[in-house]
Amino acid sequence: MKSLVIAEKPSVGRDIAKVLKCSKNINGAIEGEKYVVTWGLGHLVTLADPEAYDEKYKEWKMEYLPMLPKKFELVVMKQTSNQYKTVKTQIHRKDISDIIIATDAGREGELVARWILEKAINQKPVRRLWISSVTDKAIKEGFLHLKNGKEYENLYQAAVARAEADWIVGMNATRALTCKYNASLSCGRVQTPTLAMIAAREEEIKSFTPVPYYGLVGKINGMTITWTDKKSNGHTTFERSKIEELYSRVKGKTGVVCERTSTVKKVYSPGLYDLTELQRDANKKFDFSAKETLNIMQHLYENHKVLTYPRTDSRYLPNDIVGTLKERLESISVGPYRKLAGILVKKPIVTNSSFVDDQKVSDHHAIIPTEQYVNLENMSYDERKIYDLVVRRFLAVLYPPYVYEEVTIKIDIEKEDFIAKGKIEKSLGYKEVYEKSSEDETIDDKSTVLPNINKNDVLEDIVFSITEGKTKPPAPFNEASLLSAMENPVHFLEQKKKALIQTLGETGGLGTVATRADIIEKLFHSFLMEKRGKDIFITSKGKQLLELVPKDLKTPELTAQLEMKLSKISTGNLKKQELMNEMTNYTKEIVAEIKTSDGTFRHDNMTNTKCPNCGKKMLLVSGKNSKMLVCQDRECGYRETIERTSNARCPVCHKKMGLKGKGDAQIFTCACGYKEKLSAFTQRRKKEGAGVGKKDVANYMKKMKSEAQAPVNNAFADAFAKLKL
Structure with a gap:
């Protein structure tokens, strides 16, 4: 008898099959002596559309609402029906004794497999593989500790709900x-x-109204001193008259140093990445969309196997991972990380509760490198960017804190406090990982040395000036x-x-x-x-x-x-x-x-351009990266892209250019005023030796066209296609 393993995607299925020594390819599955491995393509089964419950729901009518099925029905998704048939066939094989769910370890992953099993009317025992990475080592470990499927029944019910x-x-x-x-x-x-x-x-x-605020600073011997409110410790006030009165009072006066303190401060690395934090940083640094970052992460996880499970909401590691950290450091000891990782490998690993905490890890731990050895040359340019973020953050938490000495001088001038602060860097700590660029932009890395001034010293010839600013609206x-x-x-x-x-x-x-x-x-x-x-x-x-x-x-x-x-x-x-x-x-x-609402909706994006199919006026809509003309009649469905943002950079200002027109008449345009025909662009890129020829441009244009033809409203596209307006 054999066990049937159901993975979420073909790539993961093949990885599991390799570890389980399954090598015989059958349609949509791989078989070995003890196991048969098959897979979904994401979801193979989903909830039925309304018309599955009643034919009348094919028509969209208000009197039919609300639609409230007594029991929800599952249907096989048309586009992946062949793979569902394959999985179902394997489930009902007489030599299959049990099922091992190996989909993603989480609520939605549980749903992917359980819906397949429910639709196929599975009666066989179920076990669960629960792992956070798909390296050979993780898969082997996971199969040594398979869980009873009943332990995840509540998780499945939550997913269904x-x-x-x-x-x-x-x-x-x-x-x-x-x-x-x-x-x-x-x-x-x-x-x-x-x-x-x-x-x-x-x-x-x-609705934001800027409000002016004011401050007072003084300059002496290259040192800047800043007025500080004794009550609030703030450095500014909204009362101009108060600052002007203060300026008049201290102008030309001497100051007395009443306090000089020195404090050693430690700053620890930012925490490890969860998916959302990684998406934020990738957007700030590389202008990647959240979807682009997730897709790249998925590729690094599934194909390269160099990073752990991406869809995690934890920024912590469990204690049982600590023993693997040195092996992970060894695996990333290549290229720009060799020296940084090598320093850590030679010493005992030091962890703390800022990134190791069992209580703060649920389904998956933070995103970190796997034990898989890395070949950076196999990665795309964008994959390298995301990989670099994760690896440097991983290294940073293992490095000691950044240490600096903060020197504060308090000066009394006419019974008002003025403060000067200096900073002397003691140890770069985790900032070594980021070389010249600081990961934490809130900390100024530059040392600021204050003059040799001590308590009770008298300061003369201070030059004062009023500072002004305005409150800013949220971005x-x-x-x-x-x-x-x-x-x-x-x-x-x-x-x-x-x-x-x-x-x-x-x-x-x-x-x-x-x-x-x-x-x-x-x-x-x-x-x-x-x-x-x-x-x-x-x-x-x-x-x-x-x-x-x-x-x-x-x-x-x-x-x-x-x-x-x-x-x-x-x-x-x-x-x-x-x-x-x-x-x-x-x-x-x-x-x-x-x-019962009395609201109204009007198309205020109507153009005078008529649809070539039905003659009705078209709507001008702006997508994420393009502008389109869309027929107002959804039954007609005609649309055309009239302008889209390309990945081509303007040779003048280096911003992304727009692409207008059709066929050979297409023109690249930039906000700075630069224009270039598609044919001229192709020739220029060829001369520059960028490796972009006519074929590359044609493939790019094909991709853009494909994206332009994606569903206008992808979540409900099929449903709306049946709507008659």
Whole structure:
């Protein structure tokens, strides 16, 4: 008898098969003496569309809402149906004694496998492989410690509850909005509050009034002294008259040094990466989108096997990983990391609670290098960037702290305090890992040596000046700051209740580390928000949507409460049906509110360009990286890309250029005014020896066209395609 192993993806399946000595390829699976390894392609099974429950749901009509299935049905996804048949065949083989789930170790990974088993009506015992990396060593260790599948039943129930709750809220709210306002409008418990945060930030910026503030500084012997308020310890005031009076009082006066202190300070490395923190840094440093970073991380995890599981929300390691740290250091001792890692390998590994804590690790630990030896030449340029971030952060936490001596001089002038601060660097510590660039930009690495001034010294000829500034509005969101807000949306809660704040902190805010990138992409593809440079702004369509959706769907509270209850289900402290009863009642309320609403929706992006298929006027929409003309009639579905942001850099200002037009007439344009025909661009790049020829450009154009033809609203594209407006 043999065990059937079900992995989440082919690449992981092949890795497991190699370790288990399975070498016989059969259609969609690999067989050995003791095991058969097969895989999903992500999800092979999903929740059925509404029409599966009743033929009438093929038509989108308000009177049919809400749609509330008594029992949710599973369907095989058409695009991966052949692989499902393969897995099902293997499940029901007579020589298969049990099933080993080897999908990603987490809530969604559990759902991928369990839905397959449920749809295939599996009756065989189930065991679980639970690992955080897919190196040969990790797989071998995992198979030595397989878990009973029943231990993860509650996790599965939580995953099902999440999927079913999102179905009834999303499907019903989307159909209700679309039918009510005759426009393709979608909403959901995560995407809508996220959109609302962007709108709220724009409103904060719009309504912000700058307020001037003032300070007072003095210069003496190359040293700057700054006035400090004795009550608040602040250095500025909003009262100009106060500073002017102070200036008049101290001008031309002498000062007496009343205090000189010296303190040695230690600064420890920033913590290890979880996915969200890595996505933030990659966006700040390389302008990678959250989705791009996740895709690169997935490749480094699955294909190169040099980094651990990416979809983690922990920045800590468990104690049982500590024994492997030296081996991981040896594996990264190549290229620019050889010397840095070598220093640590020669000494005992020193850990502390800032990055090793069993209590702060749930499903997966922080992202760190694996024990797999690295060949940097096999990585792409972008993969090297992400790998470098993770490796340097890993090295940094193992290095000693950055140490400096802070010297503070307090000077009394007319009974007012003035402070001067100096800094003497003692030990670079973890900053050696980052060479010339500091990872922690809040710390100034430069030493500032103060003059040899001691207590009771009298200072004369001090030159004073008033400083001025204005308060600044909050910055518009970019992907990095939006990820931060999704992770901690407390600022955007309407009710600052302690319980909700605690829940959002415990559950990780809006979405999960695994879904935030997709939520951001969905909002772009739905034309609810757009990019201007690096900044993100809500579109007119997005603003109108927020005016039309029920209030509850616009705040993070719903998600906070749902995630708290999902967590309780996963630990066995709440029954799934209790949550579903609540979500059913909530959905009824949402639909009723939309039905009775007196709001209106208008297309204010209508153009005079007529659709070549049906003749109706087209809408101008801005996607994440392109501008399109889309037919207002969804049944027609015609659209064309008229401009898109390319990866080609302007030779004048080096910013990304836009690409307009069709065929050979296409022109690269830049905001600085530079223009260049596609043919001229191709020739120039060829002469520059960049290795980009006509074929490369053609392939790039094909890729851009493919992206332009992606679903306008990918979450509900299939459903909307059936809608007749």
